[in-house]
Amino acid sequence: MSDVLEIGGIELRSRLFLGSGKFAANKVIPDVVAASGAQVVTVAVRRVDMASADENILTHIPKDCVLMPNTSGARTAEEAVRIARLARAAGCGNWVKIEVISDNRYLLPDNFETIKATEVLAGEGFVVLPYMSPDLMAAKRLADAGAAAIMPLGSPIGTNRGLKTKELVRILIEEIPLPIVVDAGIGRPSEAAEAMEMGAAAVLVNTAIATAGDPVAMARAFGMAVEAGRMAHLSSPGAILQYANASSPLTGFLSE
Amino acid sequence: MSDVLEIGGIELRSRLFLGSGKFAANKVIPDVVAASGAQVVTVAVRRVDMASADENILTHIPKDCVLMPNTSGARTAEEAVRIARLARAAGCGNWVKIEVISDNRYLLPDNFETIKATEVLAGEGFVVLPYMSPDLMAAKRLADAGAAAIMPLGSPIGTNRGLKTKELVRILIEEIPLPIVVDAGIGRPSEAAEAMEMGAAAVLVNTAIATAGDPVAMARAFGMAVEAGRMAHLSSPGAILQYANASSPLTGFLSE
């Protein structure tokens, strides 16, 4: 099928974006990436930790993946911009997931600072994918600021609560002429499939895969579910009805 | 993966059962079966129609599929038994989906007559899969009567309304030591995936595939979604939480 998603000039065949945090052991990541089929993988930027001789995360991510550093840890647009620039200096491309958070309980993103950071970074040539709290007017401003895609949350990060913001995400999909990537909260493949059926361009999943008992199998499950949901979206699903409609002929039979 | 579903002595690798009704043209069925990966296909029994020189449905169903004739049209156990015997006489195996319906608006099955028919047909050596309105005590009686699997409805036949009976189906899965196959009402791949994630053994889909704009693509989508849901069920999904849980490290960063 020639159904590709183009973001920042790159043509993606997989519509599952993968987060690389929280894995019990990072060495499982290559198998997870392979099983999921993901072509975009997020990473975070942190000060080197002298104490723990932690392996380099990049060694676990296949070279043909698009690397999407996030700006986690940023509480303001200014900090997000600084982190994004550091990330780009690593020479792994110019994608960035903007994430500006100052709420410590629900880790909900700050749309206002996110818009400011988007504007600056898009102006500097980054391919900017802002993580946001679903809100139509904020999404419009992100689009105007130069975002390459919009990433509204389904529910708070890491909760596995699913697509609780369906009503608002549905409106973004309908009204915003950019790819909508549901990021955060997706806990089950069925929820990823539902997001895709609604017309999301992609979903970003991390916790649900990283914390599953078998992350490789779960990655494969998400990969298939995302593809299934996308395919269903393109296949003109039938109408939802109030009354029943027989699957077998109702015409007369033996008793008549 | 060696995850097989055994029903009536047959080992099934695919957990998507396919209904063959309502296709705009039956000649699409072979491609639909292939795309879905289904190994069990339902058919109905009807008087030959001299008026329409209708092609034989069996010519469209691959020979290696398990054929599961239904007893649609039956309003009583007696009629269901008669139809089942006719179906078996065709020499295509001994599986039967019992379907006894006298409600014309919602086409809801009659559990009482269904139990009676199950008892008779199981006694005659049929592999009996009764379609039922989800009810724990009725399911226990079906199990006692010799059913090989239990097929509760997700919502009324042909409505595409989805898994509206989740609460009751969940209990059947937990309490009945037989495969639970969600039959009727599943309208989207995401709903099929959710049923599988809950622990259903399989799902039976007809309308959602047959009436899609592109039934072959929709069949493939359902096949993948069912597999994804099953895989997720086996992969120990993570917990669902109230509060957020960062995917990126929360440890100190630049500003500190």
Added chain:
Amino acid sequence: MSDVLEIGGIELRSRLFLGSGKFAANKVIPDVVAASGAQVVTVAVRRVDMASADENILTHIPKDCVLMPNTSGARTAEEAVRIARLARAAGCGNWVKIEVISDNRYLLPDNFETIKATEVLAGEGFVVLPYMSPDLMAAKRLADAGAAAIMPLGSPIGTNRGLKTKELVRILIEEIPLPIVVDAGIGRPSEAAEAMEMGAAAVLVNTAIATAGDPVAMARAFGMAVEAGRMAHLSSPGAILQYANASSPLTGFLSE
């Protein structure tokens, strides 16, 4: 308003039925009944307990209430009939809530035994209100057996899970020409209101009131919610729309 519910020849103004079990102290019951406005109160029948000099529950129930003994403890129709007869011998009227349960985990009722008991007791002149697992054909049989009303569960007894069987209860309301009383599982006033908005004739609440921190206030809340839901049902609610519809005039304003 002259909106009365007639069951067994009695005209009820309140559509909230109250269960009397599980109260921390039975002496709160008169205030609960008064606050709720309930006119029908259920009780159970048990062997006298010599050990605990338990007060008589009837002393706590206002004399003008309709007493509805249940057959809890019965595992078969025969036991239910025996309990119902004992209850009637107490001389407190001829209403009975049939409850036949042999499932110990979810306490789900046995529709088959319930139908048998209904037939016997209706034949003996009882006003029979069977508690049931929502299933259209079982409800039709209960109606045929002489039930005065049908009482499907919203979710398992005592769970406060709410109206999880909405899809099936909605169909009972539409198809069964008897009052439908949602019994079991209703945990919040909003859920009681929703059942009434759907067209339920009444709801029976016990756990949600008895186990609230303030049962009297909760009883009042349920009484009001049931009345609100009923009133809304009778007031022709507006349509549910996809797109917005301004509440304030959209005609031109200052800027034009």
Added chain:
Amino acid sequence: MSDVLEIGGIELRSRLFLGSGKFAANKVIPDVVAASGAQVVTVAVRRVDMASADENILTHIPKDCVLMPNTSGARTAEEAVRIARLARAAGCGNWVKIEVISDNRYLLPDNFETIKATEVLAGEGFVVLPYMSPDLMAAKRLADAGAAAIMPLGSPIGTNRGLKTKELVRILIEEIPLPIVVDAGIGRPSEAAEAMEMGAAAVLVNTAIATAGDPVAMARAFGMAVEAGRMAHLSSPGAILQYANASSPLTGFLSE
């Protein structure tokens, strides 16, 4: 009960705010206000219409109600401020509902402009209740800007779709130390009750009452439902459980 809601120095006993738009005939409004028990009523500001000798809406609103003019029609903060000042010049108090909308399909509010308008108007001594798209960080900014309460939408204006933004509204209630008033989208009394059970301080209803077949009865229904939901919130509702919990004693009975 001494449960009062204080906003802008005024103590409100009713937690149902009423919108005055869309009534088929404005002369029903006094009966609607009385039936609902509402103490706060919204109105819009418009240019006088010479063509239609429209009666003055204020003649239909009881004098003891708090009048809350909205800024509907405003597309920017500046316009909202201008409308608010005009409204205050009418001499009917200093409350204002800020409503800044430039989206024509879903009429979703613009949180950014709303915050600006809130800051200006709160600085001028208005009691400001901003209508907003539910977003935690925007709500925090509104609080900082001097809002007296925060009014997130349940679903788009006039849709009767209900509390679709539950997940986000729940977080606002938990995190924002101001009254949260659910405004827009509430279509049924049960939904209003649910919002109150969640801990909303009040709900604002217009379309659901104004477009009901019987607006006076529907107003009464909403008034009762809001009170019921509030009372339930204050009564420590019982826990929601997975497994059943008998309402009648499970101790031995006849058969033992």
Added chain:
Amino acid sequence: MRVYINGSETEVAEKITVSALLTQMGLDPDTVVVEHNMVIRAKSEWAQLSLAASDKLEIVTFVGGG
């Protein structure tokens, strides 16, 4: 003489009547129903109804229930 009261084997006086038994048990006759060998007995019969050895008696009452 031993009878079964609510499932428990119990020693009672020979030919004791139901009325006497209830009094002895401290039960208010107005709050109980009595089943004697599977037959429900009206309150009016209790004064005359004498128990025999091995009789089965059920004495039930109403309790809170939902």
Added chain:
Amino acid sequence: MRVYINGSETEVAEKITVSALLTQMGLDPDTVVVEHNMVIRAKSEWAQLSLAASDKLEIVTFVGGG
């Protein structure tokens, strides 16, 4: 001679066999099942099985169904 085929009264030749009838109706014997007076008849019996007046014959086949 009149028989009932799938509920419709139909004129057929005297003592016609099921095989002959199917041929005459243009039906492929491999795709149908035949019930004769409420008894299902195996394909192997059809050549010998002659109909009598007023016999009831059901000739069924598989169609698409869910």
Added chain:
Amino acid sequence: MRVYINGSETEVAEKITVSALLTQMGLDPDTVVVEHNMVIRAKSEWAQLSLAASDKLEIVTFVGGG
């Protein structure tokens, strides 16, 4: 003399006061608010406030709204 009333160009008498204009338009002064060249004017000013050519006047009132 032409002024703009609620966005529409309108012919009015020279130096007409707001009070006179409202009376002429049949509007109840108690139900409207007047903005004159973007400045809200109190009711007490209306009798003295004369319009000049090209002035912009907004006359608003409350209507039903949610």
Added chain:
Amino acid sequence: MRVYINGSETEVAEKITVSALLTQMGLDPDTVVVEHNMVIRAKSEWAQLSLAASDKLEIVTFVGGG
């Protein structure tokens, strides 16, 4: 000479270059990015770039994140 590395005050040799510092810290230059007094410095500059007292250095790398 004391400088600030990732927020911690640290003793280093006078005029040490970034390259030397990284080597001394056992860090693979290919896996880190260096910000010197708020300015990001390209890898090609590290061999020449000498630190002065009180300089602020941030040495960051990629870790797992979502």
